[in-house]
Amino acid sequence: MPKTPEHVIRDEIQALAGYRVPDASGMVKLDAMENPYRLPEEVRRRIAAVVADAEINRYPDFGAAPLRETLREALEIPQHAELLLGNGSDEIIQILMLATARPGAVVLGLEPSFVMFRLIAAFCGVRYVGVPLGDRFALDVDRTLGAIKQHQPPLIFVTYPNNPTGNLFDTAAIERILKAAPGLVVLDEAYHAFAGRTFMDRLGEYSNLLVMRTLSKLGLAGLRLGLLAGGAEWLRQLEKIRLPYNVGVLTQLVAREALQHRSLLEEQAAAIRAERSRLQRELANVPGTRPYPSDANFILFKTTDADRAFNGLRDRGVLIKNFHGAHPALEGCLRVTVGTPSENDRFLEALRAALA
Numbered sequence: 001m002p003k004t005p006e007h008v009i010r011d012e013i014q015a016l017a018g019y020r021v022p023d024a025s026g027m028v029k030l031d032a033m034e035n036p037y038r039l040p041e042e043v044r045r046r047i048a049a050v051v052a053d054a055e056i057n058r059y060p061d062f063g064a065a066p067l068r069e070t071l072r073e074a075l076e077i078p079q080h081a082e083l084l085l086g087n088g089s090d091e092i093i094q095i096l097m098l099a100t101a102r103p104g105a106v107v108l109g110l111e112p113s114f115v116m117f118r119l120i121a122a123f124c125g126v127r128y129v130g131v132p133l134g135d136r137f138a139l140d141v142d143r144t145l146g147a148i149k150q151h152q153p154p155l156i157f158v159t160y161p162n163n164p165t166g167n168l169f170d171t172a173a174i175e176r177i178l179k180a181a182p183g184l185v186v187l188d189e190a191y192h193a194f195a196g197r198t199f200m201d202r203l204g205e206y207s208n209l210l211v212m213r214t215l216s217k218l219g220l221a222g223l224r225l226g227l228l229a230g231g232a233e234w235l236r237q238l239e240k241i242r243l244p245y246n247v248g249v250l251t252q253l254v255a256r257e258a259l260q261h262r263s264l265l266e267e268q269a270a271a272i273r274a275e276r277s278r279l280q281r282e283l284a285n286v287p288g289t290r291p292y293p294s295d296a297n298f299i300l301f302k303t304t305d306a307d308r309a310f311n312g313l314r315d316r317g318v319l320i321k322n323f324h325g326a327h328p329a330l331e332g333c334l335r336v337t338v339g340t341p342s343e344n345d346r347f348l349e350a351l352r353a354a355l356a
Contacts, residue, residue: 033298158174
């Protein structure tokens with residue numbers, strides 16, 4: 001038998017398109033929900049000094065205890081909750097799926113939502129079931145509870161706010177899911193800094209609740225640091241799957257230093273929220289577009305011709321995300337990250353020209 005990928009790689013992996021990141025060289029980059037603001041020069045000098053003194057010839061602190069304490073204070077994580085750190089949230093999602101992947105088990109999510117839930121499920125050989133959202137992307141409680149009853153999932157993911165739609169789901173609806181779930185419910189709060197709502201302070205109220213966060217949207221995307229908070233009985237088991245030294249020396253040191261200046265990060269988040277409001281108003285006045293409400297650092301909007309708008313923006317040096325064709329509920333939809341005022345102005349100017 002020939003030694004080729006077709007004979008060795010699992011069929012479901014061969015069928016995947018994979019996660020692709022377009023080249024953004026020379027573009028106004030508004031496609032990846034990044035914080036557009038750099039840290040001030042003085043903070044960068046402090047970080048440079050920390051990095052210069054780093055012992056990169058040694059393995060990182062295995063438990064990252066100092067970083068955990070910094071995160072606990074900065075993110076207001078309850079003292080009774082344990083923490084699991086990951087190389088971004090993606091690694092934590094993978095750990096959760098590997099830990100719960102009994103034969104025949106189903107991982108439940110909502111659709112449309114973060115594409116990596118479905119992709120990582122395929123990587124781990126787990127069946128993923130996405131429950132369609134309702135009108136204007138609201139959480140369909142009855143349909144979700146029906147899916148829970150049917151599939152008895154050991155693991156449910158809920159993004160809060162949701163990506164790519166930007167909306168916060170109803171709190172009472174999430175509470176019903178927590179009560180009905182036979183296993184873990186993970187709330188992905190990647191965009192917490194822009195929403196002002198959280199379940200972090202309710203970790204002790206629901207024994208099956210875990211809250212996932214990332215520093216990527218705060219302005220530290222290059223560090224690739226994610227975390228999971230929850231009950232010690234769950235985190236002890238998940239910790240067994242975490243690969244040794246998964247959070248590097250530089251990430252640990254730079255994250256600790258950057259979070260000493262979290263008031264600056266909060267100021268940047270406030271500026272993004274203000275620009276989000278302005279961008280929504282401006283988009284509503286662009287002929288042929290309809291923005292959806294957002295509690296994140298991006299806005300999903302529908303256009304009369306999504307491909308034309310996307311290509312026109314790209315031709316004019318502005319890169320956003322095209323969801324047309326990605327999911328039936330996202331037909332005609334594009335997603336733009338909230339940038340700096342000048343970046344947002346350039347986006348609006350290019351969009352008007354592309355749709356003219």
